Amino acid sequence: MILDGTFLVAGEARGQVFATAPLSFWGGYDPESGRVIDRSHPALGETLAGRVLAMRSGRGSSSSSTVLAEAIRLGTAPVAIVLSEPDPILVIGAIVAARLYGRTCPIVVLSSADHAALGRATTATITPGETETRAVVTAA
Numbered sequence: 001m002i003l004d005g006t007f008l009v010a011g012e013a014r015g016q017v018f019a020t021a022p023l024s025f026w027g028g029y030d031p032e033s034g035r036v037i038d039r040s041h042p043a044l045g046e047t048l049a050g051r052v053l054a055m056r057s058g059r060g061s062s063s064s065s066t067v068l069a070e071a072i073r074l075g076t077a078p079v080a081i082v083l084s085e086p087d088p089i090l091v092i093g094a095i096v097a098a099r100l101y102g103r104t105c106p107i108v109v110l111s112s113a114d115h116a117a118l119g120r121a122t123t124a125t126i127t128p129g130e131t132e133t134r135a136v137v138t139a140a
Contacts, residue, residue, distance in 0.1 A: 004135075007134070021059075023058065023059055031070040031071035032074065033047070034050075034071065052079060056085060057083055064089050080105060082115065084111065124139045
């Protein structure tokens, strides 16, 4: 299936889809291991490194941008984050990592219906569309 989205942070990525509830990277994600460490989160213990993370939005602290940037630097971040609501905190982390470390983690916003469909997929590939902000998400 091909889903039409909007880049908040442009880039290309491919990986296994991991759909979950909103996550705060600050206190909820270990950038050293790439694992969810929030004891109250349903994905506790899951590794997000190398996966396409699908969640409605981020959750929590503005310090999440710092944790995401560090995970991107270390190579333990999701390969992409797909949201149904824009999250400026996650965007800041991805932009900082791109500028400081030359590493990207695309962030895409899909409609709620397309986001739900992505959550049922196994893999996803994210590529640029015909315009600077258009993201094409091919999910299988």
